[in-house]
Amino acid sequence: MRHEAVSFRRAVGLLRQDLGEVPAVSVPDSSLAAGSAPALAAADDAALLASVIDYHHATLKQSPEALDYLRARGVSIIRS
Secondary structure (H helix, E strand, O other): OOOOOOOHHHHHHHHHHHHOOOOOOOOOHHHOOOOOHHHHHHHHHHHHHHHHHHHHHHHHHOOHHHHHHHHHOOOOOOOO
16 A cells, blocks of 8 residues: 555555456546545445445345344334
């Protein structure tokens, strides 16, 4: 990260590309304005978090045992 002056995600992508483990998705650094990389990473993180929440919410709704457990614990923040 320090050597290439890139974000953590970009550094991981570069390492994966060098190691040949998985194809890296290239995001040209020149397409990002100075100072916009942290905002882009935050947006990616927010989208990832939303996807994880949606997945676990959908999975939770399919488990009556889990729902009963949460209700017994007083958790009422379960969306329908």
